[in-house]
Structure formats: C-alpha cells, structure tokens
Amino acid sequence: MGNKTALCSQRQKSQFFDESISTNSTQSSLKPKCGNRGVSKDDFQILKVIGRGSFGKVFLVKKRKSGQLFAMKVLKKHDVLKRNQIEHTKAERQILQHVTSPFLVNMHYAFQTEEKLYMVMDFMNGGELFYHLNKERTFNEDRIRYHVAEIVLAVESLHKAGIIYRDLKPENILLDSEGHVRLTDFGLSKQGIFRDQENQAFTICGTPEYLAPEIIRGEGHGPAVDWWSLGALVFEMYTSRPPFQNMNKMQLLYTIATKKIDFSDIENASADFQNLVKRLLQRNPEKRIGGGEQDADEIKRHPFFNGLDWDAMSRKEVAVVFKPETSDSKDTRNIHSQFLNERAVDSPCQTRFTESQRAKLVFDQFTYTKDQDFYLTTTIGTD
Numbered sequence: 001m002g003n004k005t006a007l008c009s010q011r012q013k014s015q016f017f018d019e020s021i022s023t024n025s026t027q028s029s030l031k032p033k034c035g036n037r038g039v040s041k042d043d044f045q046i047l048k049v050i051g052r053g054s055f056g057k058v059f060l061v062k063k064r065k066s067g068q069l070f071a072m073k074v075l076k077k078h079d080v081l082k083r084n085q086i087e088h089t090k091a092e093r094q095i096l097q098h099v100t101s102p103f104l105v106n107m108h109y110a111f112q113t114e115e116k117l118y119m120v121m122d123f124m125n126g127g128e129l130f131y132h133l134n135k136e137r138t139f140n141e142d143r144i145r146y147h148v149a150e151i152v153l154a155v156e157s158l159h160k161a162g163i164i165y166r167d168l169k170p171e172n173i174l175l176d177s178e179g180h181v182r183l184t185d186f187g188l189s190k191q192g193i194f195r196d197q198e199n200q201a202f203t204i205c206g207t208p209e210y211l212a213p214e215i216i217r218g219e220g221h222g223p224a225v226d227w228w229s230l231g232a233l234v235f236e237m238y239t240s241r242p243p244f245q246n247m248n249k250m251q252l253l254y255t256i257a258t259k260k261i262d263f264s265d266i267e268n269a270s271a272d273f274q275n276l277v278k279r280l281l282q283r284n285p286e287k288r289i290g291g292g293e294q295d296a297d298e299i300k301r302h303p304f305f306n307g308l309d310w311d312a313m314s315r316k317e318v319a320v321v322f323k324p325e326t327s328d329s330k331d332t333r334n335i336h337s338q339f340l341n342e343r344a345v346d347s348p349c350q351t352r353f354t355e356s357q358r359a360k361l362v363f364d365q366f367t368y369t370k371d372q373d374f375y376l377t378t379t380i381g382t383d
Helices: 077-082 086-098 129-136 141-160 224-239 249-258 271-280 296-300 310-314 355-360 370-379
Strands: 044-052 056-063 069-076 107-112 116-121 173-175 181-183
Touching: 044 069, 069 077, 077 086, 077 116, 086 107, 086 116, 107 370, 129 173, 141 181, 141 224, 141 296, 141 310, 224 271
Parallel strands: none
Antiparallel strands: 044 056, 056 069, 069 116, 107 116, 173 181
8 A cells, every 4th residue: 555645556566465545444344253273374385475565475375284275465464554454454354254256266264463464365376367468468359358247247246245346457356277257355345335225435545547536536436436447447458558547646536537538549349349348437427337226237238248148157157268378276477477586485574563553453353264164154154
C-alpha cells in the first residue's frame, strides 16, 4: 500500500500483493468457524520467493509431512499496523475461509507469530495474467472470452456472498496449470454489501487504472464497481493497456471520472466485443451492464458470449483456450525472475514493539486449518 496521505501508488506486479490505495478501513461481517491445531512455519520448507509486496513476501513452500506445495503469504505485523491495514488484513483472512469457488484461490492454513502473519494458499504455477499479458501483449477474442467468462463466475461468487472485490486487475488474476482462472488478494474487498439492501461502501480504494468513477467521486458504491474494472481489464487484454493511463495519479483519477473514453483502439474488434466493453465502461453504474438487480446474469446473456455453456464453464468442462507451459507442480517458469532470484529466507523482523502495539498485533481467531474446518462443517454444521 502507498502512504496513507497519498491518493494512490504504483501498480504492483508480484503474485498475491497489491499496490492499491485506501483511505478507510473495512469492517468484518463474518465470524471464523474454528481454530488451528498447532500448524506453524516450521511445518513448511521454503523453496523460492514468488512474490513481494509492501508488507512482506510470498514464498513457494512444501509441507514437510505431505510434500504438498503451497504459496505462503507472509505479512509483517508492524507494517500492517503502521499503514492502518489491520481491518483489511482481517477481512482478507475471513473471505479466504468463508467464500469458496473453483475460481477463487483457496486458503489451507493461517497462523501467526509475534512479528508476522502467515496465510498458506493454493500455489498457481500458471502465473499471473499480468505475466502472460506482458509477455504476449494482446489476446485474441476467443481467449479473452474464455478468461472473462471465468472471471465473471469468480466475481459473481463474491457478489452472492455480499462482497465487493474492488481490486480486479491482471496482477490479481492467477492461472492454474491447466489455464483456469483464480482470483486472489482480497485485502480491499468490502463485506456486507447485498443488492437487496440499500447499503453502500464509501471507502476510496483500489488500483487507480481500474477504479470506477463512482469510487473516485465518493458517491457511495456497490457491486457495479467490479464490472467497470472488468471493462478496463477487457480493454487491456485486447489493446495491451488500460483505457486510462497517466503518470500523474491525480490527473488519472480526474480523467477517469470526467473525460470521454477513446475507443478507437478497439474499432477493429467484433461489434459484440466493442458493445460489451462500452457497456461495462458506462460511467453511470445504474446503466452499466451488470449494475442492476441481475448482476452477472445480465453479462452472461450478452451476445459476446453467445453459444457459451455457462453451466459447463462453472464446472470447468469447457476446453481451455490457453494452457501455460509447465513441466510439473514445482515449475516456476511463469513466475517473474526478479522474485525467483531473491534469497528464499523468512528473515526475522528487527522492529521492537511497545506494550500497546503488542496488544494491537494479536489477531484474535486468525489461525485456521482447512482440514479442521471441513471436519467441523460436515459433522456439526455451518453457523
């Protein structure tokens, strides 16, 4: 995250972290179901660095007992506290546990030490969509259609749970070894926003290039902001750049909120593709496709997706249009070399905490084991 007084910071290009903006905290609405049976960092062997962010690193790790590979996100508590991100961090932890979808990254374990927080999640060795877009520059419409369909299903699962994602961008879209999409990084997501209720979010947060105008204007926002971000993403997949760019972030935000969008870069695309992008990038959220009561269903019916079997897509039964190159589960060729070349060590923190800081840095009910959650859910029942 950038400095809290700044409107925004540079876009992040590492797995599982963001460089988004935030000027408020997110309140939690979910209660954890269970605790942890003693899992700690000693249960994992660190293999490689696969990402880095403002608060720490993401490691490729192997569980010593089973040999299973995971991505372990490590956050420094001092930085979480310093940047006023405690509630955001708690929200991410809760969303990872409580919302399940074939198109969202799963959390398997969560635990903490006095200095750090650890979240152990699926390792997606297909890499970030950002990595592939940066490498290939543009995608054809068939590939865009497939990726976007899975992204729509992922966002739909969040909206049905009353969650606005608020940080849809290529860096937060991972691919598994088969080429299927998984969304990650829910630190800026807002819980408790349902379409049948008249509640809205007012926090100004997200990555500037993908921010919906209503967020920038501070008018209050709902799930429709995710569909604007999808429009910016679809535009970028076709042209290799977001529809709005400016090194001056204040000017960028002003442009998004007020200036006419130049669609000349997609004029050679099919009419259905152009129409979808224009309807997603509709400044009025009430007129934006997906912005009404039907949410994702309205997008699914758009002619760009004609012939697509959405039920089969949701079961991952439609043949992928792109499969990342991988040789085995440990293959990291789709991870940027700048991270792989780093020393793979979970270094101790040098920060000394005051007693009041220590009290704030105990994250109640943070620990989690997926196996235990499954046991409790299937034998006792959900909350």
